Structures are given as structure tokens and as C-alpha cells.
Amino acid sequence: MAQGYEAGGHRGTFLGFEASALIGTIAPVPQFVDKVSVPVIASGGIMDGRGIVAALALGASAVQMGTAFLASRESGAHPSHKKAVLQSRDTSTVITAAFSGKPARGIQNAFISLMREYEAPIPPYPVQNALTRPMRDWAARQPDPEFMALWAGQGSAMCREAGAGEIVRRLIREAEQVLGALSR
Secondary structure, three states, X not given: OEEOOOOOEEOOOOOOOOHXXXXXXXXXXXXXXXXXXXXXXXXXXXXXXXXHHHHHHOOOOEEEOOHHHOOOOOOOOOHHHHHHHHOOOOOOEEEEOOOOOOOEEEEOOHHHHHHHHHOOOOXXXXXXXXXXXXXHHHHHHXXXXXXXXXXXXXXXXXXXXXXXXXXXXXXXXXXXXXXXXXXX
């Protein structure tokens, strides 16, 4: 898995906030492909057919897309989470450890803003995660998205509400259009 900084939620890394962990998807994919003999899956910021084709052109065997399906009818995300994703803009997401004590990308909200001044001394995961659980549970019951962990990738502004099958068909159609345009 070559997961870039653009990915939503907690990244698959053991690194903390070190700058070396803040690598996009495009740079590591070809490097991984050149170094390993197993299929490489690209993840992070891939939201449409263009992203799929780009990842495949870099040598990835497949892509993993999370945020692209976050607002799908089949998604188990809280309705307030889906609404926040559908209303997001290209600058809506930030990296924060405020909810869990581990860096994760989500949509900026009141809790993240309030915790900005405390980011450095907050307890690590799983302590911070346990401390914020009652608040997150309360926020989900209200619902109050300003105190929910609204995990989403940098491409969240490209998210559309549709069924998962419809999203897959659109992705295939877009990828085929890109490949067709490139072959001309």
C-alpha cells in the first residue's frame, strides 16, 4: 500500500507528525513499484477516473478509494458526516491529533479549531481517543458535526452522493475516457 498524505482518516504509518510522513501519493508509487515484487496499491487523493489512470500510469496495480465512497447510499457514515463531506471545499481538510491522539485527516470543525492551541501537549493514542469518546458519542446523538471526527481525504470536495455501483460505473467511464484521450 502506497498511501499518500492526501488520504483521509488515520494513515497507515507508524510515524507521527514528522515531516518525513507528509509524502503525497504520486512520489512513492513508482519508487515502491521499482523496489518490491508484489502488487502496489495506490491510496490517497484518488477521487475519479483521472486519479485511477494516473496511479496505474505510475505502476500501481490497483487503487484504494475511501473518501470517494463516503457519501454513497451504502456508506455507514453518520448522516452529518456525509453532509459535511458533500459541503466541503478543496481547503476543508486538515491533519489533526485532537480526536484520537494520532494524526489523521478530517474536515475542519469547531473542536479541531478549539484544540489547535493544545495540539503539542495532548495525550497520545489511545489515551486521547478514550478521552474524546464521550464527546464524539454525544455529538453523534445530537447530531452536532462540530464535535464529531469527520475523517475525509483532501479530495472530499469531489465527493458526490450516489449508490456505490453508480460511483464504480462512473469511475470506469471516466478512466476509459482518459485512456481514450491519451491514445489519440
